[in-house]
Amino acid sequence: MTNVNQHHLQSLNLFVEDILNASLGCTSCLSYIPSSLHNYKPISSHQVFQSIMIGGSHIESARIQMVKGKPVILQFSQHPLQSINSKADLFNIIGQHLHSDIHHLTVSFAFALQPILRENRPDGVVLKSTKEHTLGDLIGCNIGQEIEQFIATSRSRDIQVSVSNNLTSLATGYAVSSKHVVDNVIVGVISTGVNIGFFEKNGDFVNLESGNFCHKNPLPSLSTIDQKSVQPGQQLLEKEIGGSYLYKHINIVAAEKGLEYKLSHQKEIIAVLANPSHPLFLITSEIVKNSASWVALQIAAVAAYKKMPLHKKLAIVMEGWVFWDIPQYRRWVTQFLIQLGFSSRGIEFIKTRQGFLFGAAGIASLSDILFQKKVAILATKVFLKNFQICFSSLAPPR
Numbered sequence: 001m002t003n004v005n006q007h008h009l010q011s012l013n014l015f016v017e018d019i020l021n022a023s024l025g026c027t028s029c030l031s032y033i034p035s036s037l038h039n040y041k042p043i044s045s046h047q048v049f050q051s052i053m054i055g056g057s058h059i060e061s062a063r064i065q066m067v068k069g070k071p072v073i074l075q076f077s078q079h080p081l082q083s084i085n086s087k088a089d090l091f092n093i094i095g096q097h098l099h100s101d102i103h104h105l106t107v108s109f110a111f112a113l114q115p116i117l118r119e120n121r122p123d124g125v126v127l128k129s130t131k132e133h134t135l136g137d138l139i140g141c142n143i144g145q146e147i148e149q150f151i152a153t154s155r156s157r158d159i160q161v162s163v164s165n166n167l168t169s170l171a172t173g174y175a176v177s178s179k180h181v182v183d184n185v186i187v188g189v190i191s192t193g194v195n196i197g198f199f200e201k202n203g204d205f206v207n208l209e210s211g212n213f214c215h216k217n218p219l220p221s222l223s224t225i226d227q228k229s230v231q232p233g234q235q236l237l238e239k240e241i242g243g244s245y246l247y248k249h250i251n252i253v254a255a256e257k258g259l260e261y262k263l264s265h266q267k268e269i270i271a272v273l274a275n276p277s278h279p280l281f282l283i284t285s286e287i288v289k290n291s292a293s294w295v296a297l298q299i300a301a302v303a304a305y306k307k308m309p310l311h312k313k314l315a316i317v318m319e320g321w322v323f324w325d326i327p328q329y330r331r332w333v334t335q336f337l338i339q340l341g342f343s344s345r346g347i348e349f350i351k352t353r354q355g356f357l358f359g360a361a362g363i364a365s366l367s368d369i370l371f372q373k374k375v376a377i378l379a380t381k382v383f384l385k386n387f388q389i390c391f392s393s394l395a396p397p398r
Helices: 006-023 087-097 143-155 166-177 222-227 236-241 243-256 268-273 281-305 321-325 329-339 355-364 368-379 381-385
Strands: 033-035 048-054 058-067 070-080 104-109 113-118 121-126 160-165 185-190 194-199 205-207 314-319 347-350
Touching (some): 006 281, 033 113, 033 160, 087 143, 104 166, 185 281, 185 321, 222 236, 268 281, 281 314, 314 321
Parallel strands (some): 048 104, 104 160
Antiparallel strands (some): 048 058, 113 121, 185 194, 194 205
């Protein structure tokens, strides 16, 4: 297991500093994008609608009905995703998967969005490209409004579209279904790409777009991958630890060592790590351990920024095949968090069923439930102020 070293601690301090700078509107590698989750017009009870999750490498589509205020999936499908480099590409995806009898569509979008409220529905303005999708003329557009206009023009249908970033969808799905105060909850994704966020004390959710974080000692192979990427110099942490890039790092290191073996797909990593005799096992282990260490560092940095007590329960809602399908990954993240001072008994990883889809549905159907939770959150404010977490004793100043 990779041990905590001086670089990790310096990076931890740098990440906390970047969160603070982003929150103040100062220069930072990170974003600070809050979403208010409590003022949207709800979908009517028993109404059937559709939810589409557009991720970095695949699409999920579900037919959903609201039953007693909760979303129930009636039909589900999953499909590979081609590159989205323009409005036309997005419209083609929506056109292929939109059900003909649907009047309300919710979209969970795995790209950076600035949340807006449009006609009492959540929408999002595309901020930048990530995950090797250029997005082209989608940047700067309101996704939901563009889809509504496309459907109205191409199919002479009027539908209502709600849009949210996939991390916000995941967080909302947990907030709606959880019976607990969410202030001590961290939400993350480690799949094709990487991201992390958290709830503020007022109940809003903050998306950090953490895949854009940059540090001073990346893997040597990152330079080659970055130069060949769609947007060199951006999303450097994502390119170092995200699932769609891990196998590329492995191939570069294997070639440097004169090995003839080569991985052709990101999920081949799972089979390699299940076979200790595989020629790429050691290389893969080290690169995936590095990824796990960075997930732990992000969690620790958010906890430090929020002044969460190390000895208290830490709930971490995670989504993504890297985290859940690589058997060793959760263990490595946990071991690293323990080295950073967290209690092994207090770390709880939470997996949500179809989290992005349920979350998108939840955003579209929020009602008084979050107002009630918000009161509970505010009631803990004084209590939380009595606890502090500080890594300054572990790490030197930046």
